[in-house]
Amino acid sequence: MDLVKTQNNNEQLQLFNKLLLDARSSFIDAEFKISNIFDAPHKNEVVRLNKKSQAYVEANGWMSRSSALERLEQWKNVAFNQYLDPTIRNQNNQKIVLSLFDLSGTWSQPWVDAGYQVFRFDIQADPYFGDINNFSVEFFNELFACFDGLDVHAILAACPCTDFAVSGARHFTAKDADGRTLSSIELVYQTLRTIEFFKPNIWAIENPVGRIASLTGLSPWRLSFDPFHFGDTYTKKTLLWGRFNADLPIAPVEPIEGSKMHKLYGGKSLATKNARSVTPVGFAYSFFMANNAHDHKLMAFSNKYDRLDRNLLKLALNSGVSEYEISSAIDDAYYDYDDLAAIDSINELMLA
Incomplete structure (x- = not known):
């Protein structure tokens, strides 16, 4: 038994020495980067949940709506149980989540449930504090004391899509001419500046299929999904850019309502636009399942020290x-x- 233990220790030491040598040599004659936070995803890190859902359906058939809701409750319980555990709750409470353009609070709600310190920003909720155009080093130092040195675990940003989504393509020419498109581009840039400043363990920018990447220079997207992958019976192809675990758990149901958003929430009013842009609840909890710090310690820790x-x-x-x-x-x-x-x-x- 001692011989086996000694052999295992020697193998571990040899592996460590190799990794140490590789790590040291990687810095020789290499271009220094402060952070790798904006690196494009590797090919094997890009996830198309439609493909994952198709494989599930071929093997098991569509999940019933009731079964999908049961799975969603399981995901919710994971977040709630983290809060109920005093040790995990204390660990989570030492981590910050910034949620931008988050009027409904849906995307960030699982993090609240689990005990993270969540700060939501939306100009409709507060014209000054919710306007990310006001973000600056002074803004965060004066109002939040830079969160007392706590780690920013996540920045979530559902950037306004009105001037980017292909569903509004017929209005692009007018918006490009009158400055609305430029204002939306600046919101994306301000989001990226915020990410660069805090260097969170994970970050994600969400938008429907459109021209946000071509106009802002975002790296290739990491995740594509539709709401029916998480128990909602409609389609709305959405993309996520950023650094996060894109292999989300799924609860695929048949999208019997099709693309219902413009059918149910058509019109130009702010209220209907808000209704169309609400984050699917199933996606929010699935994203938490794949990216919370307690269940993905190595991801969170290695992203913190990503060099x-x-x-x-x-x-x-x-x-x-x-x-x-x-x-x-x-x-x-x-x-x-x-x-x-x-x-x-x-x-x-x-x-x-």
Whole structure:
């Protein structure tokens, strides 16, 4: 038994030494980047939930509406149970979620349920504090004291789609000429500035199929979905750009209502526009399931230190070194952009 344990320890040490060498050599003659937060997704990270849903339906048939609602309740219970557990609730409460353009609060509600500190911003709810055009370093320092140094785990942004979505293409020429399109583009840029400033563990910009990427220069999208993938019986193809886990759990039901939004909520009034843009509840909880910090510790931790090799951090955590111990050892070096010193500190922890 001792021989097997010794052999396993030696194999782990050899793996660590290889990862350490790879991590150190990756910095030699490499172009230095402050963060990898805006990197485009790799091909294997792009998820089309329509494809995932088709595979499910071929194997199992459409999920009934009642079964889909049961699954949604299971997802909700995951969030509620995190809140009910004092240890997890305390950990979640040390993390910030910023939800932009969030009048309904639907996308961010699971994070509230789980005990995260959620801050919602929407100009319709508050003309000053909800206007992200007012965001600046001074804005967050003066009003939020930069959240007392707590980690911003997520930034969620359902940017206004009126000037981007293909459903309104007949109005593009007029909007391009009178400045409305430029105003919407600036909201996306301001969102990206906010992401760049806080460098959250995960971030996502949501919009229906349209021209947002071509007009703003967003990297390729990471996720495509329709509401019927999460228990709602209608279609509305939506894309998400950002850094997050796109492999969301699904509850696919037959989209018997088709593209119902303009049928039920047609018109130009602000109220009908708001109704069309509400985030599907099933999507909100599915996104939480795939991206909450408690269930996806390695993702959250490695994204926090995204210049360091993910496998190196994984090996350190698996060896029994805690997140707190690693952070305490490497923070000074990492935030001084001395990544080699940070790697050496992880080495010392592993050898201790």
